[in-house]
Amino acid sequence: MLAVAKIKQAEASVGVIDAPSPTLSPGHVLIQITAAGICGTDMAIYNWAPRMQSRIDVPRILGHEATGKIIGIGSGVQGLEVGDRVSLESHIFCGICHYCRRGDAHLCEHLGYPGISIDGGFAELVSVPAQIARVVPQNIDDNTAAMIEPFGIAVHACMSQRGTAGKTVLVNGCGPIGLMTVAAAKALGARRILAVDPNPIRLALAKEFGADEIVDPTSIDVSTTAKRMTGGYGVEVAIEYSGVPSGLDSVLASLERMADLRLVAGPAHPHALDVNALLRTGLSIYGIHGRRLWQDWDLGVKLLEERKVDLSALADPVLPMSRALEGFEAVNSGRALKPILLNQ
Ligand SMILES: [Zn+2]
Ligand SMILES: [Zn+2]
Numbered sequence: 001m002l003a004v005a006k007i008k009q010a011e012a013s014v015g016v017i018d019a020p021s022p023t024l025s026p027g028h029v030l031i032q033i034t035a036a037g038i039c040g041t042d043m044a045i046y047n048w049a050p051r052m053q054s055r056i057d058v059p060r061i062l063g064h065e066a067t068g069k070i071i072g073i074g075s076g077v078q079g080l081e082v083g084d085r086v087s088l089e090s091h092i093f094c095g096i097c098h099y100c101r102r103g104d105a106h107l108c109e110h111l112g113y114p115g116i117s118i119d120g121g122f123a124e125l126v127s128v129p130a131q132i133a134r135v136v137p138q139n140i141d142d143n144t145a146a147m148i149e150p151f152g153i154a155v156h157a158c159m160s161q162r163g164t165a166g167k168t169v170l171v172n173g174c175g176p177i178g179l180m181t182v183a184a185a186k187a188l189g190a191r192r193i194l195a196v197d198p199n200p201i202r203l204a205l206a207k208e209f210g211a212d213e214i215v216d217p218t219s220i221d222v223s224t225t226a227k228r229m230t231g232g233y234g235v236e237v238a239i240e241y242s243g244v245p246s247g248l249d250s251v252l253a254s255l256e257r258m259a260d261l262r263l264v265a266g267p268a269h270p271h272a273l274d275v276n277a278l279l280r281t282g283l284s285i286y287g288i289h290g291r292r293l294w295q296d297w298d299l300g301v302k303l304l305e306e307r308k309v310d311l312s313a314l315a316d317p318v319l320p321m322s323r324a325l326e327g328f329e330a331v332n333s334g335r336a337l338k339p340i341l342l343n344q
Contacts, residue, residue: 004122004324004341005059011048016322019061022119022127029080029130030072031088035142036121037065037315038327038339039150040175045116046328055116064090064114066121067136067145068343077130086133087148088114088121089297091290093131106156106290122324124343134297137305143315143340144304147180150338151311152291154180155300157239157262158188161286164237165189168230171211172222172251173241173265174202176314176338179209181239184300186210187308192229196222196242196250199334205313217250226254233257239264239288245271258282314338 003019024030042062044052067087070080080086092112093105100108114120114128136145154177158164169190171181174197182195186209195206196215203214215225226235234256240248243265252273255261261283278285291297303309316337319327327339 001124002321003061003119003124004063004321005061006045006056007059009048009053009056009058012046013048014046014062014325014328016324017059019059019123021125024072024074024127026075027077027129028074028127029070029077029086029133030074030125030127031066031068031086031133032071032125033066033068033121033123033343035067035146035343036063036321036341037146037150038063038324038331038341039065042115043328043331047332060115061119061123061126062115063120063122063341064088064116065146065149066114066126067142067148068121068126070133071125074130080130080133080135084133085136085138085145087136087145088128089132089134089291089293090114090149091132091293092117092129093293095131105293122321122341134294137301140301140304141312142342143318144311146340147176147311147314147338148297148300148304149291150177151180151184151300151304151309152297153177153264153288154184155303156291156296157181157264157288158184158190159296159299160262160288161260161284162237163188166191167236168192168194170194170196170222170226170235170238170251170254171206171241172196172238172247173243174199174206175241177264178202178239178241179205179314179337180311181241182206182211183209183309183311184303187303194226194229194235202337205337208313217247222250223253230256235259237262241265243267252278255281255283259284261285262288264288315340318342320344
């Protein structure tokens with residue numbers, strides 16, 4: 001079968017290959033993929049980021065944001081049937097560790113990932129543990145169904161701690177998940193949204209998705225804008241995606257007292273913060289990892305199903321899987337939003 005795999009432990013070294021079709025094992029479902037999205041994690045594997053280098057054996061079929069139809073059910077699987085249209089959660093959780101047992105499976109101590117620890121969804125067929133195949137409502141199109149996994153992160157970021165309803169919200173960094181966060185925050189009742197990114201294509205889409213103000217931080221000071229929008233106080237919630245030290249610093253300067261800072265990305269290297277200055281402001285800092293299963297996932301699906309959020313403009317470029325490498329290069333060049341690979 002056709003598949004897109006990391007073939008050497010080196011930069012790029014991703015190829016469209018002819019791979020053996022997966023066989024069905026107990027507890028797994030066999031899925032015929034229809035669409036799959038290229039994610040930042042796939043890009044980190046493609047660009048051979050240091051944090052991925054010890055995590056990947058080759059050859060490994062990439063991809064964890066995927067949708068398709070179940071064509072085979074392994075022994076012991078309940079609640080799914082051949083013909084079900086499903087989308088993949090990317091966290092394969094153990095179900096028995098301390099965190100799984102208390103309902104925090106997204107923080108499982110033994111997480112596995114399609115496209116990292118097992119072969120993933122950039123292929124005609126994938127076999128995954130049934131626990132990560134979630135049925136998708138019929139009125140959600142394939143491109144969007146392939147984006148439920150990252151959208152769940154956006155929903156998690158908006159719904160965690162004190163939420164976003166009625167609040168002033170700064171979304172710092174408008175890559176695909178930042179843009180999804182603008183859309184989710186709007187749908188979930190944020191009062192004012194400030195979206196920040198240096199890329200004008202992304203800023204234009206942030207506006208379309210519901211941002212009240214957009215700022216290019218290379219030309220306009222973020223904290224000055226945040227304070228102007230909020231009577232001089234700063235925002236109540238900031239969600240940080242930029243992953244660069246200057247981005248984090250500008251977010252910290254944009255917060256009112258008792259604000260929520262939700263970190264979805266962080267700087268690549270340790271970054272010094274003045275903790276005394278932070279604690280005097282009553283700041284709360286939360287780390288956002290994945291989606292809470294299944295409440296964030298299911299709320300995301302409802303927002304899509306009920307047309308409160310439309311992510312279709314994010315699917316760009318849309319390519320046949322055989323041209324996957326163009327998708328990786330489009331991200332590296334800054335032209336892409338969320339590349340979608342179709343099995344056609
Ligand atoms: Zn992803
Ligand atoms: Zn666990």
